[in-house]
Amino acid sequence: MMDFFDRLLGRKAPSGQVAKDRLQLVLVHDRSGLSPEIIEQMRDEIIAVVSKYVDVNLEEMDISLSQGKGQSKLIANIPIRRPRSGASSGLR
Amino acid sequence: MAGEVITITSGKGGVGKTTTTANLGTALALLDQKVVVIDADIGLRNLDLVLGLENRIVYDIVDVVEGRARLKQALVRDKRTTELYLLPAAQTRDKSAVSPSQMVQLCDALRPSFDFILVDSPAGIEQGFQNAIAAADRVIVVTTPEMSAVRDADRIIGLTEAAEKGEPSLILNRVKPDMVRRGEMLSVEDVLEVLAIPLIGVVPDDEAIIVSTNEGMPIALDGRALAGRAYRNIARRLMGQEVPLLDLRERGLFDRLFGFMRS
Numbered sequence: 001m002m003d004f005f006d007r008l009l010g011r012k013a014p015s016g017q018v019a020k021d022r023l024q025l026v027l028v029h030d031r032s033g034l035s036p037e038i039i040e041q042m043r044d045e046i047i048a049v050v051s052k053y054v055d056v057n058l059e060e061m062d063i064s065l066s067q068g069k070g071q072s073k074l075i076a077n078i079p080i081r082r083p084r085s086g087a088s089s090g091l092r
Numbered sequence: 093m094a095g096e097v098i099t100i101t102s103g104k105g106g107v108g109k110t111t112t113t114a115n116l117g118t119a120l121a122l123l124d125q126k127v128v129v130i131d132a133d134i135g136l137r138n139l140d141l142v143l144g145l146e147n148r149i150v151y152d153i154v155d156v157v158e159g160r161a162r163l164k165q166a167l168v169r170d171k172r173t174t175e176l177y178l179l180p181a182a183q184t185r186d187k188s189a190v191s192p193s194q195m196v197q198l199c200d201a202l203r204p205s206f207d208f209i210l211v212d213s214p215a216g217i218e219q220g221f222q223n224a225i226a227a228a229d230r231v232i233v234v235t236t237p238e239m240s241a242v243r244d245a246d247r248i249i250g251l252t253e254a255a256e257k258g259e260p261s262l263i264l265n266r267v268k269p270d271m272v273r274r275g276e277m278l279s280v281e282d283v284l285e286v287l288a289i290p291l292i293g294v295v296p297d298d299e300a301i302i303v304s305t306n307e308g309m310p311i312a313l314d315g316r317a318l319a320g321r322a323y324r325n326i327a328r329r330l331m332g333q334e335v336p337l338l339d340l341r342e343r344g345l346f347d348r349l350f351g352f353m354r355s
Contacts, residue, residue, distance in 0.1 A: 020285075
C-alpha cells in the first residue's frame with residue numbers, strides 16, 4: 001500500500017523503468033567488455049594526460065560509457081579552469 | 093525445395109526456446125509447410141515432450157551422426173499435423189557428441205526435402221550454442237521481459253553477429269500486459285530499445301501453455317488461445333507475410349464472461 005502512495009505522489013519510479021535504466025547501464029559495460037576497474041583506470045589516465053596541459057575541474061568532471069544508436073560511446077566531459085601557464089602554446 | 097534453417101536460441105535457460113520451437117514447427121506445418129524440428133540440446137532432451145512424441149523415439153541425432161541410423165529412420169512424424177517431423181536429441185550423451193560441421197552436413201541433407209528446419213538450441217554460450225547456430229540461415233532470439241533474460245539475450249545477439257549469422261530477430265515471450273500497463277514490467281518498446289534488433293513476435297504469458305505442455309499438445313494447435321494465435325502469426329511472418337501484432341489485452345469470451353468470478 002505504501003508503494004501505491006509513493007507512486008501516486010511520484011516519489012518512486014515504477015520498477016519497469018528502474019529495470020530499463022539498470023539494464024542499459026549494465027549492457028554498456030557488457031558490450032564494451034570493459035570492467036568498472038578498467039574504466040576507473042582509464043579515467044585516471046585521461047585525467048593525468050589532460051591535467052598535464054590544463055587545470056581541470058575534478059569535481060564537475062564526468063567520464064562515462066553510454067549507449068548511442070547501435071554503438072557504445074565513451075563520453076568525457078572535462079571542465080577546464082584555465083590553461084596552465086607554460087603550456088599555453090597550442091591551448092588558448 | 094531448399095529449406096531455410098532457423099535456429100531458436102536465448103542465452104538464458106527457461107525462457108521458452110523449446111516451447112517456441114515446438115509451436116513454430118506446429119504452426120508452420122498447419123500452414124502446409126514441410127517442417128523438421130531438431131532438438132540440439134544433447135543430453136537434455138525435451139522437445140519430444142513438448143510435442144508429445146516422447147514414446148515414439150527410436151533413433152536420435154547422435155545415432156545419425158555416428159552412422160547407426162539413417163537420417164530418415166530417426167525422424168519422428170507428428171500425429172496431428174501432416175508434415176512435421178522431429179529429430180530428437182540423444183539423452184545419454186553430451187554436447188561434444190555432435191560437431192558444428194556435422195550439424196551443417198545434417199541440415200544440408202534435410203534442406204532438399206523440407207521448407208523449414210528449426211533448430212532448438214541449448215541454453216548457454218558454449219559448444220551447444222555453437223553447434224546449434226552452425227547451419228543457421230537466420231537466428232531467432234527468445235527472451236522474456238526480465239532483466240537477466242534480456243541481458244543474456246544481448247550477449248547471444250553479439251555472439252550471433254560475431255559468427256556472421258546476421259542480425260537475429262526477437263521473440264518476446266511471457267509478456268504480462270497488466271503488469272506492463274502498471275509500469276511494473278519491461279514493455280515491448282523497452283526491450284526493443286535496449287536490444288535494438290527487429291521484432292518478429294510477442295507471446296503473452298498464458299497458463300494455457302503449461303496445460304498444453306502437460307498434455308503434449310502445442311498450443312499453436314488451438315486457434316482460439318491468444319498464445320496459439322501469437323505463434324501462428326509468427327509462423328506467417330517467417331513465411332514472409334506481413335501480420336500485425338496481436339493486441340495482448342484482448343481476452344477470450346470465457347474470460348470476459350466469467351473473469352469476475354475468478355478474481
